[in-house]
Amino acid sequence: MQNNNNKLIDKFTRDEYKYGFYTDIQTDTASKGLSEDTVRFIWAKKKEPDFMLDFRLKAFRHWQKMKEPTWAHIKYNPIDYQDMIYYAAPRKKPQYENLDQVDPELLETFNKLGIPLEEQKQLAGIAVDAVMDSVSITTTYKKKLAEKGIIFSSFSEALQNHPELVREHIASVVPYTDNFFAALNSAVFSDGSFVYIPKGVKCPIELSTYFRINAANTGQFERTLIVAGEDSYVSYLEGCTAPMRSENQLHAAVVEIIAQKNAEVKYSTVQNWWPGDKKGKGGVFNFVTKRGICKGDNAKISWTQVETGSAITWKYPSLILKGNNTTGEFFSVAVTNNMQQADTGTKMIHLGKNSRSTIISKGISAGNSNNSYRGLVKMSKEAANSRNFSQCDSLLLGNRSGAHTFPYIDVQNKSSVAEHEATTSKISEDQLFYCLQRGIDMENAIGLIVNGYAKDVLNKLPMEFAVEAQNLLSVSLEGSVG
Amino acid sequence: MIANNNSSLKPHAFKKAMIALFENKHDQIPGNSSDIIDKLRQIAFEHFKQLELPSKTMESWRFTNPEPLFRDDYIIDFESKFQKIDVSKIFTCDVYDLDTYCVTLINGWFAYKNSPLSCLKDGTIIGSLYKAMEIYPDIIEKYLGSVAKISEQSLISLNTVFMQDGLFIYVPDNVKVEKPVQVINIVDSDKPVFLQPRNLIIAGKNSKLTLVHCDHSLTHNISFTNTVSEVILHKNAFIDHYKVQNKGRNSALVTSMFFRQEQNSTLNNNVMTLNGGLTRNQVDLSIKGENCTAELNGLYLMDKYQHIDNSVFADHAAPNSRSNQLYKGILDDQASGVFSGKVLVRRGSQNTMAFQNNKNILLTDEAKINTQPFLEIYADDVKCSHGATVGQLDPNAMFYMRSRGICERTARQLLMYAFASEVVKKISIEPLKDNINKLVEKRLKGELSICDQCILNCSSKEPRFVQNILD
Numbered sequence: 016m017q018n019n020n021n022k023l024i025d026k027f028t029r030d031e032y033k034y035g036f037y038t039d040i041q042t043d044t045a046s047k048g049l050s051e052d053t054v055r056f057i058w059a060k061k062k063e064p065d066f067m068l069d070f071r072l073k074a075f076r077h078w079q080k081m082k083e084p085t086w087a088h089i090k091y092n093p094i095d096y097q098d099m100i101y102y103a104a105p106r107k108k109p110q111y112e113n114l115d116q117v118d119p120e121l122l123e124t125f126n127k128l129g130i131p132l133e134e135q136k137q138l139a140g141i142a143v144d145a146v147m148d149s150v151s152i153t154t155t156y157k158k159k160l161a162e163k164g165i166i167f168s169s170f171s172e173a174l175q176n177h178p179e180l181v182r183e184h185i186a187s188v189v190p191y192t193d194n195f196f197a198a199l200n201s202a203v204f205s206d207g208s209f210v211y212i213p214k215g216v217k218c219p220i221e222l223s224t225y226f227r228i229n230a231a232n233t234g235q236f237e238r239t240l241i242v243a244g245e246d247s248y249v250s251y252l253e254g255c256t257a258p259m260r261s262e263n264q265l266h267a268a269v270v271e272i273i274a275q276k277n278a279e280v281k282y283s284t285v286q287n288w289w290p291g292d293k294k295g296k297g298g299v300f301n302f303v304t305k306r307g308i309c310k311g312d313n314a315k316i317s318w319t320q321v322e323t324g325s326a327i328t329w330k331y332p333s334l335i336l337k338g339n340n341t342t343g344e345f346f347s348v349a350v351t352n353n354m355q356q357a358d359t360g361t362k363m364i365h366l367g368k369n370s371r372s373t374i375i376s377k378g379i380s381a382g383n384s385n386n387s388y389r390g391l392v393k394m395s396k397e398a399a400n401s402r403n404f405s406q407c408d409s410l411l412l413g414n415r416s417g418a419h420t421f422p423y424i425d426v427q428n429k430s431s432v433a434e435h436e437a438t439t440s441k442i443s444e445d446q447l448f449y450c451l452q453r454g455i456d457m458e459n460a461i462g463l464i465v466n467g468y469a470k471d472v473l474n475k476l477p478m479e480f481a482v483e484a485q486n487l488l489s490v491s492l493e494g495s496v497g
Numbered sequence: 498m499i500a501n502n503n504s505s506l507k508p509h510a511f512k513k514a515m516i517a518l519f520e521n522k523h524d525q526i527p528g529n530s531s532d533i534i535d536k537l538r539q540i541a542f543e544h545f546k547q548l549e550l551p552s553k554t555m556e557s558w559r560f561t562n563p564e565p566l567f568r569d570d571y572i573i574d575f576e577s578k579f580q581k582i583d584v585s586k587i588f589t590c591d592v593y594d595l596d597t598y599c600v601t602l603i604n605g606w607f608a609y610k611n612s613p614l615s616c617l618k619d620g621t622i623i624g625s626l627y628k629a630m631e632i633y634p635d636i637i638e639k640y641l642g643s644v645a646k647i648s649e650q651s652l653i654s655l656n657t658v659f660m661q662d663g664l665f666i667y668v669p670d671n672v673k674v675e676k677p678v679q680v681i682n683i684v685d686s687d688k689p690v691f692l693q694p695r696n697l698i699i700a701g702k703n704s705k706l707t708l709v710h711c712d713h714s715l716t717h718n719i720s721f722t723n724t725v726s727e728v729i730l731h732k733n734a735f736i737d738h739y740k741v742q743n744k745g746r747n748s749a750l751v752t753s754m755f756f757r758q759e760q761n762s763t764l765n766n767n768v769m770t771l772n773g774g775l776t777r778n779q780v781d782l783s784i785k786g787e788n789c790t791a792e793l794n795g796l797y798l799m800d801k802y803q804h805i806d807n808s809v810f811a812d813h814a815a816p817n818s819r820s821n822q823l824y825k826g827i828l829d830d831q832a833s834g835v836f837s838g839k840v841l842v843r844r845g846s847q848n849t850m851a852f853q854n855n856k857n858i859l860l861t862d863e864a865k866i867n868t869q870p871f872l873e874i875y876a877d878d879v880k881c882s883h884g885a886t887v888g889q890l891d892p893n894a895m896f897y898m899r900s901r902g903i904c905e906r907t908a909r910q911l912l913m914y915a916f917a918s919e920v921v922k923k924i925s926i927e928p929l930k931d932n933i934n935k936l937v938e939k940r941l942k943g944e945l946s947i948c949d950q951c952i953l954n955c956s957s958k959e960p961r962f963v964q965n966i967l968d
Binding site: 086088399413415422425435436 | 847857861867868872876879883885887
């Protein structure tokens with residue numbers, strides 16, 4: 016049996032990256048390196064309003080004074096920030112009304128990724144704002160959404176059409192001084208998505224963005240801003256795959272969510288960027304700052320993430336529960352294999368009375384990978400009667416992987432309750448035996464057990480994503496148990 | 498929190514002062530006679546120069562501000578002060594039915610009745626470390642500095658640079674010490690003092706030792722005690738270790754206990770903190786052999802401005818071992834607490850079972866708790882779990898008692914007592930358990946003061962009494 020398992024592990028660890036292909040589209044790139052000139056170049060190239068130049072330069076100057084953080088449980092060679100291109104946009108920025116006008120090569124790329132850009136995908140009820148490299152190419156459903164007063168566009172378009180809205184909310188949740196990577200993003204971000212849901216509007220469809228890093232040697236720095244007005248609702252989906260590349264690609268995104276009184280925002284991610292080969296060569300460096308604020312009373316924000324890709328994941332989707340009776344949720348499945356390293360988790364900062372938060376984190380580590388959960392639950396003196404429940408489980412596959420849990424719990428009042436529990440174990444022999452005994456082969460048995468293990472989180476994903484996520488898990492973990 | 502006035506120094510200034518002190522007065526430190534000790538001091542000194550003193554910017558000291566510890570007016574004495582006193586005349590042990598070998602350390606120096614170092618019939622040596630450096634250099638050379646992480650933490654290296662005296666216990670192979678050894682650490686001074694006692698405890702193969710360690714201060718004067726203990730458990734050894742802390746509000750106590758466990762050994766470690774100004778207990782367990790068992794328990798009952806920081810580290814470097822951490826605390830008034838537990842399961846340490854549990858009750862909105870139960874695991878066939886809770890007394894239980902005519906105060910005390918008893922129950926020496934039980938009860942009623950010495954009875958309410966005898 017041991018032999019058989021080893022074979023399975025070998026097979027799995029030799030699995031090539033399914034989504035590794037490279038589309039040859041001419042790009043308009045900035046020269047290598049980062050300076051105030053680069054920042055100005057990006058600003059000029061994107062024809063942004065003046066306040067953005069001020070914002071970008073402030074962020075850049077602050078970034079120069081900052082040091083790269085070293086506290087995370089990850090190791091990598093130092094990143095040379097001067098040896099990178101900070102802006103790459105597809106040469107022709109098309110303004111299409113229908114799909115026939117879109118570069119067929121691009122459509123082919125999206126098809127390979129399974130992005131529902133085509134007509135029949137309309138039935139799936141998804142409006143897609145596809146970001147190829149750094150500039151939004153096409154947006155569907157825009158008109159339909161516009162009727163309801165919903166703004167769903169690329170960040171650059173939002174800056175052109177609604178500068179006052181962007182100005183009001185940008186960096187209000189993640190200031191440019193927040194951390195090293197947020198400062199870098201603020202200085203050089205190229206594009207991203209902007210969502211505005213007016214008061215009282217329930218967004219009728221799931222909003223979705225696919226990100227894809229394409230041109231070689233280009234860091235992608237997107238920025239997403241979601242503003243949900245009073246009594247509104249929106250579900251937002253983000254997913255990505257990246258082509259195979261031998262150099263590490265830096266990705267430092269910022270996501271900000273603002274939920275006003277009684278608003279609800281659901282944010283789901285499937286992240287499947289290229290993790291590098293099995294020796295740890297290449298792969299995407301993913302340093303992301305995601306934060307939401309439940310500004311008004313009774314607001315709710317929920318993060319759901321499935322992390323299977325990237326050589327390095329450094330990501331802590333956080334929530335500030337400022338209003339009274341606010342709710343925050345974090346559901347995460349993180350899978351690492353080969354030489355992947357993930358340091359991910361959440362922060363729940365309770366400021367309002369009766370605020371509630373739930374954290375469910377499932378880590379799965381295989382191969383030589385390291386998977387860490389790092390989280391903070393803070394209840395301030397004012398956050399009376401707050402409640403938190405955290406559960407962080409780790410599953411270890413193979414004896415060369417590592418699973419770590421670093422929770423921080425900080426309570427400063429007498430009426431709040433915080434609970435944290437975590438377990439680390441390998442796949443239960445009993446469960447495996449049970450499946451094998453009933454004629455289910457090893458691979459399927461493991462797939463079954465792991466999917467069951469992650470079910471709590473997968474169930475939280477919107478339907479379209481849940482299927483993709485389940486497939487991803489099965490592909491990632493076939494036969495990786497000894 | 499201990500008094501913070503103009504005498505506070507920044508860590509780098511304190512470090513400079515310590516370096517100058519060693520360079521100038523190196524020759525005057527007692528216990529410098531042998532080359533082994535001198536060499537160890539030099540090594541530690543080199544490390545100390547490299548290492549940074551604790552500050553709030555360090556991850557391990559983030560929630561405990563060490564700056565009030567560093568002062569420029571500490572009395573640091575290099576005169577051998579070990580005392581020939583009949584301790585029983587000062588204290589009587591309050592634990593009835595508990596027959597112990599009782600030894601006392603006054604301001605870090607060993608106080609003895611007959612001899613500073615006694616060798617029992619079965620070969621067990623109990624006594625002063627200073628004396629042991631002189632008489633048993635081979636044992637000292639082999640063990641002293643072998644477990645403490647001199648190269649990693651500046652306070653450990655600092656202790657090693659200036660160590661003078663402390664407790665030394667050597668239990669030979671196959672010896673079971675029937676009577677518990679009780680150590681009473683007393684700080685008694687009218688001036689601010691900086692003490693650095695060093696303890697070395699060695700349990701040979703198949704041996705058994707019970708150690709009760711009590712920390713007390715007799716005055717409310719400012720003191721900073723930086724204790725380092727090294728405990729070595731050889732194959733199949735068994736150590737039952739209890740630490741009871743009842744210190745004054747101006748005292749700062751940093752105790753670092755390093756345990757090394759060899760194959761099949763068993764360690765029970767219990768840390769009970771009843772009172773203290775700033776208390777930091779570091780328990781550092783290193784499991785080097787297979788089939789070891791370690792129980793690491795703690796209880797802390799803090800009020801007023803007291804601060805407690807428990808840092809527990811279980812390092813599983815061998816397979817088939819088990820460790821269990823249970824720390825519980827009640828924080829009242831403006832008290833603050835920190836628990837940072839860590840379990841490290843190294844590669845290849847299969848079949849490890851490691852559990853970690855920290856439970857806290859906050860009684861006021863001013864009380865604070867930071868808890869960080871960490872797991873770092875590099876082996877797949879393990880069972881590890883951790884849990885942490887912060888909450889209040891159960892309102893349903895409260896209601897149940899109130900509805901049966903129990904007044905709120907009593908009901909609260911009963912519930913707190915029940916909460917604490919999970920840890921107290923783990924004490925295996927019956928008389929000690931009863932006594933701690935009483936102490937906890939007293940403490941929860943707010944009746945325990947530092948003059949009300951825990952295990953011992955201060956024969957006078959006037960703390961200066963001890964000083965008079967010493968004079």
